[in-house]
Structure formats: structure tokens, C-alpha cells
Amino acid sequence: MELSKRVLAVKPSVTLAIAAKAKEMKAQGIDVISLSAGEPDFDTPSFIKDASVEALQKGFTKYTPVPGTIELRQAICRKLKRDQGLDFTPDQIVVGTGAKHAIFNVLFALLNPGDEVIIPSPFWLSYPEMVTVLGGTNVFIQTDEKTSFKITAPMLEKVLNPRSKVLILNSPSNPTGAVYTKEELLALCKVLHKHPHVMVLSDEIYEKLIFDGLKHVSIASLDPEIAKRTIVVNGHSKAYAMTGWRLGYAAMPDKALAKAVESIQSHSTSNPVSFTQPGGVVALDKGDAEAVKMLTVFQKRRDFFISLLKTVPSFKPFKPSGAFYLFVDIQATGLSAFDVAKKLLEEVHVAVIPCEPFGSVHHIRMSFATSEKDIEAAVQRIAAWAKKQTVPA
Ligand SMILES: Cc1ncc(COP(=O)(O)O)c(C=O)c1O
Structure with missing residues (x-):
């Protein structure tokens, strides 16, 4: 079978590969904390669901x-x-x-x-x-x-x-x-x-x-x-x-x-x-009142996450003004973003996104669309991991 030249030019998603690996580890019973989510961890507000359930039941x-x-x-x-x-x-x-x-x-x-x-x-x-x-x-x-x-x-x-x-x-x-x-x-x-x-x-x-x-x-x-x-x-x-x-x-x-x-x-x-x-x-x-409630939670988590990351000097987050990701400079680890992501997943079971496919070899993306409890536990694992690394001269 020959695939089209157009499709062959498209790179497979590293993001999906990390997510698939994290899923596989979870299925094996490993306690993986995922900071890879690209979606809010909240449920859709119920009044929005109700409108669609009603439409469905009316035969729409x-x-x-x-x-x-x-x-x-x-x-x-x-x-x-x-x-x-x-x-x-x-x-x-x-x-x-x-x-x-x-x-x-x-x-x-x-x-x-x-x-x-x-x-x-x-x-x-x-x-x-x-x-x-x-x-x-x-x-x-x-x-x-x-x-x-x-x-x-x-x-x-x-x-x-x-x-x-x-x-x-x-x-x-x-x-x-x-x-x-x-x-x-x-x-x-x-x-x-x-x-x-x-x-x-x-x-x-x-x-x-x-x-x-x-x-x-x-x-x-x-x-x-x-x-x-x-x-x-x-x-x-x-x-x-x-x-x-x-x-x-x-x-x-x-x-x-x-x-x-x-x-x-x-x-x-x-x-x-x-x-x-x-x-x-x-x-x-x-829906905007609900959106504002979610925003308040996201902002609190962002600040919490940044303050915790101070315990990991080789991880330098850029303070985001929007969205729900920390864009973290990991150059001080001496590793590529992909290697940091791979090691964090394999060694301390924390899933993050390496940013090579987003245009930076020096950054990882850590989502705060997850609970404060998970953020705290993840940073503790990362801090312990980072302490054990020896940065090349
Ligand atoms: C910058 C940006 N644009 C567009 C999208 C697409 O969102 P959706 O297809 O869910 O509407 C995403 C999803 O992650 C995104 O991050």
C-alpha cells in the first residue's frame, strides 16, 4: 500500500504518543499523574446539557x-x-x-x-x-x-x-x-x-x-x-x-x-x-457566569503551581496570562524537552508534553486543568527527580 505524499509529510503526534503511553501505564495499575490535558477538567454545566438532552428527546x-x-x-x-x-x-x-x-x-x-x-x-x-x-x-x-x-x-x-x-x-x-x-x-x-x-x-x-x-x-x-x-x-x-x-x-x-x-x-x-x-x-x-467560575479556579491553580515550582530550580515557568498551561523552560536540566518528558513519565510517572512539536526544544507544557492535589503531588515527584539529576558540565 502506498500512502499519499501529502499524508507522508505529516508528522505523527508526539503528544498522542505520550498520552498513549501514560494511558497504558495507568491500565497496568501504575499511579500516573497527568499534566498533559488540553481540556478543562470540569464537567459541562448542567443547563447546557439539559438543552441538548431535551432536543434529543424531542427528536432533533x-x-x-x-x-x-x-x-x-x-x-x-x-x-x-x-x-x-x-x-x-x-x-x-x-x-x-x-x-x-x-x-x-x-x-x-x-x-x-x-x-x-x-x-x-x-x-x-x-x-x-x-x-x-x-x-x-x-x-x-x-x-x-x-x-x-x-x-x-x-x-x-x-x-x-x-x-x-x-x-x-x-x-x-x-x-x-x-x-x-x-x-x-x-x-x-x-x-x-x-x-x-x-x-x-x-x-x-x-x-x-x-x-x-x-x-x-x-x-x-x-x-x-x-x-x-x-x-x-x-x-x-x-x-x-x-x-x-x-x-x-x-x-x-x-x-x-x-x-x-x-x-x-x-x-x-x-x-x-x-x-x-x-x-x-x-x-x-x-454560559459566561460558569466560564468566570472556572477562570477563577484556573487562576488560583496557576499561582499555586508557579509557587510550588520554585522548589525545582531547573524548571522555569513563564507566567501565563491566559489558557491553562505552564510553559516551562527546562534548559537547565541539560536534557531535551522530549527526554525530560520521557524520563518524568518513566521514572516518576508524571505525564507532561514536550514542546518540540510546538516549536521549542527547550520547553515542556504542564497543564493545570487538573486538581491542586495532583499538581502538588506531581511537583513533589518532579522535585525529587530533579534533585537526583546531574547536569552535564
Ligand atoms: C490553540 C487551539 N486552537 C484550536 C483548538 C481546537 O479546539 P476544538 O477543536 O476542541 O474546538 C485547540 C485545542 O486544543 C487549541 O489549543
């Missing part, structure tokens, strides 16, 4: 319109107006089976072979794989702690050229938790003005998870000209603890693009699952 079990029900797309338009001040109509919205699916379909609709997609690094590992499978070219902008893992206007200016097609922005970021301010985004807008052929894909999936009273800003809300070429992506997974529901969407500036994305979806997965959609409406209309 058939195909819906491909881009999602009109009710859900109207709720998304209300949300984008309320939270970001953005004006969209339902025919500019396509709901997919998760934001991941929505991003894939948008890139599918936009990319021609050789088109460059600009990705600030570190990045969510799926972006470059999607670009590769779709025949585009990844152009990374490497960031570090000096700019709090954010790109600046001069960094962006340097990579833009006539082949540049899409800039992907992800604020708050997975894996760093970096959050762009209004001023930083305005500076990027200034550069983008000089390159009118460049589209922006703004992945705002962690929007509701921003700490210390900071506010989420969508680049689409800052500048009408940039808004005309920005696709806003968001979803229910992280904000309302609905990862398994698979609801995510793209809001497109151009109806022709929305039609193209709908058309791709119509030939692959069709509509998002019918009975998740009424729950999705309720989540957007009434």
Missing part, C-alpha cells in the same frame, strides 16, 4: 444545515457583537466539529500550493501540520521570553512578501499562555496595512481564559480594514468545558469565503452533530 436527530442551525449561527453573531463588538450575519458563519475542523476548512479554502502561512512560534502543533497537508508553506517567526513569546511589528515586517497568504494569531496562546494587548495588535495592524494581500486567522479559542483582569482583544475589532481580511475562529471547547461536543466555528469577513468553507464541509462531514447545537446556543447565551 436529523441533518441540520451544513454550516449549523440558524439559531446557533445567530447566537454566535450575538456573542461576537457582545464580546468583541463585531458585526457578522449568520451567512458569514460556518460551525464545524470543533475549532480545529473550522481552521482546517478555512485553510483548505484559502491555500494554493506554495502559499506562505506565517505562524508565530511557539505555536499550537496542528497549524503547521494542516498547512503542510494542504500544500502550503510554513513560515515561522521565532519568539522568546524577551517579547513574552509574542511577535512584534518588526518581526512580522521581516517575513512578509508577495507569497504571504495568511498570518495565524492565537491569543491567548497554546502553549505559552501569552496574550496580546490592544497596543501590540495595533502595531501589527500597521504592518499589515502595507501588505493588503495578507489574511489573518485569529484563533480565539482561549478567549474566556484570561487572568489578572486582563481583557481579550480581537484584532478584528481594532481596525475596519484589517477586519475585512480577518477570520475569527472560536468554539465551545475551552470556555464552557465542552471539548467532547465538538462545536467550533469560523466567522468570515467575506460571504464567498464562507460559502467555500461550507462547500468543503458539505463534501466531508456535513453539519456539526444536530443535538449538540441547541446546547451550544444556551452556552453562548447564558
Whole structure:
């Protein structure tokens, strides 16, 4: 059997390999603590579930319109107006089976072979794989702690050229938790003005998870000209603890693009699952109070986790302003991120994510979407492990 060249270019997921190994160890009765979760550990709020259970029982079990029900797309338009001040109509919205699916379909609709997609690094590992499978070219902008893992206007200016097609922005970021301010985004807008052929894909999936009273800003809300070429992506997974529901969407500036994305979806997965959609409406209309409660817990855990990690001098966390991950510099261990992750799992049974596939060999990602008890126990194990390591000269 010969696999397609496109698929052969895609790297298998290291993240999944670690998760599979952790699962296997758990099945053998080993007490593994997982800090690898990419999803809230809370249950979906019950009033959201109730809406979908009711729909299911009333027989809402058939195909819906491909881009999602009109009710859900109207709720998304209300949300984008309320939270970001953005004006969209339902025919500019396509709901997919998760934001991941929505991003894939948008890139599918936009990319021609050789088109460059600009990705600030570190990045969510799926972006470059999607670009590769779709025949585009990844152009990374490497960031570090000096700019709090954010790109600046001069960094962006340097990579833009006539082949540049899409800039992907992800604020708050997975894996760093970096959050762009209004001023930083305005500076990027200034550069983008000089390159009118460049589209922006703004992945705002962690929007509701921003700490210390900071506010989420969508680049689409800052500048009408940039808004005309920005696709806003968001979803229910992280904000309302609905990862398994698979609801995510793209809001497109151009109806022709929305039609193209709908058309791709119509030939692959069709509509998002019918009975998740009424729950999705309720989540957007009434879920924010629950999202705030979860945020409060996440912020407390973040601070607790950072304070505990002071006992492990070779692990240096970047304090995230959003999402639920600690992005931890492990250079002082003298090991690669993958080796640290492998050793922690095998030697002290703590699962973390090595960030090589996220664009950094020097970092691991530790999720705090888990209990304080587990965080504390995990750090104790890591501290004991780190004490035994001898750092190469
Ligand atoms: C940055 C980012 N974007 C998009 C997604 C996709 O989320 P979903 O497909 O569950 O909506 C994730 C999930 O981990 C993510 O971290």
C-alpha cells in the first residue's frame, strides 16, 4: 500500500504518543499523574446539557444545515457583537466539529500550493501540520521570553512578501499562555496595512481564559480594514468545558469565503452533530457566569503551581496570562524537552508534553486543568527527580 505524499509529510503526534503511553501505564495499575490535558477538567454545566438532552428527546436527530442551525449561527453573531463588538450575519458563519475542523476548512479554502502561512512560534502543533497537508508553506517567526513569546511589528515586517497568504494569531496562546494587548495588535495592524494581500486567522479559542483582569482583544475589532481580511475562529471547547461536543466555528469577513468553507464541509462531514447545537446556543447565551467560575479556579491553580515550582530550580515557568498551561523552560536540566518528558513519565510517572512539536526544544507544557492535589503531588515527584539529576558540565 502506498500512502499519499501529502499524508507522508505529516508528522505523527508526539503528544498522542505520550498520552498513549501514560494511558497504558495507568491500565497496568501504575499511579500516573497527568499534566498533559488540553481540556478543562470540569464537567459541562448542567443547563447546557439539559438543552441538548431535551432536543434529543424531542427528536432533533436529523441533518441540520451544513454550516449549523440558524439559531446557533445567530447566537454566535450575538456573542461576537457582545464580546468583541463585531458585526457578522449568520451567512458569514460556518460551525464545524470543533475549532480545529473550522481552521482546517478555512485553510483548505484559502491555500494554493506554495502559499506562505506565517505562524508565530511557539505555536499550537496542528497549524503547521494542516498547512503542510494542504500544500502550503510554513513560515515561522521565532519568539522568546524577551517579547513574552509574542511577535512584534518588526518581526512580522521581516517575513512578509508577495507569497504571504495568511498570518495565524492565537491569543491567548497554546502553549505559552501569552496574550496580546490592544497596543501590540495595533502595531501589527500597521504592518499589515502595507501588505493588503495578507489574511489573518485569529484563533480565539482561549478567549474566556484570561487572568489578572486582563481583557481579550480581537484584532478584528481594532481596525475596519484589517477586519475585512480577518477570520475569527472560536468554539465551545475551552470556555464552557465542552471539548467532547465538538462545536467550533469560523466567522468570515467575506460571504464567498464562507460559502467555500461550507462547500468543503458539505463534501466531508456535513453539519456539526444536530443535538449538540441547541446546547451550544444556551452556552453562548447564558454560559459566561460558569466560564468566570472556572477562570477563577484556573487562576488560583496557576499561582499555586508557579509557587510550588520554585522548589525545582531547573524548571522555569513563564507566567501565563491566559489558557491553562505552564510553559516551562527546562534548559537547565541539560536534557531535551522530549527526554525530560520521557524520563518524568518513566521514572516518576508524571505525564507532561514536550514542546518540540510546538516549536521549542527547550520547553515542556504542564497543564493545570487538573486538581491542586495532583499538581502538588506531581511537583513533589518532579522535585525529587530533579534533585537526583546531574547536569552535564
Ligand atoms: C490553540 C487551539 N486552537 C484550536 C483548538 C481546537 O479546539 P476544538 O477543536 O476542541 O474546538 C485547540 C485545542 O486544543 C487549541 O489549543
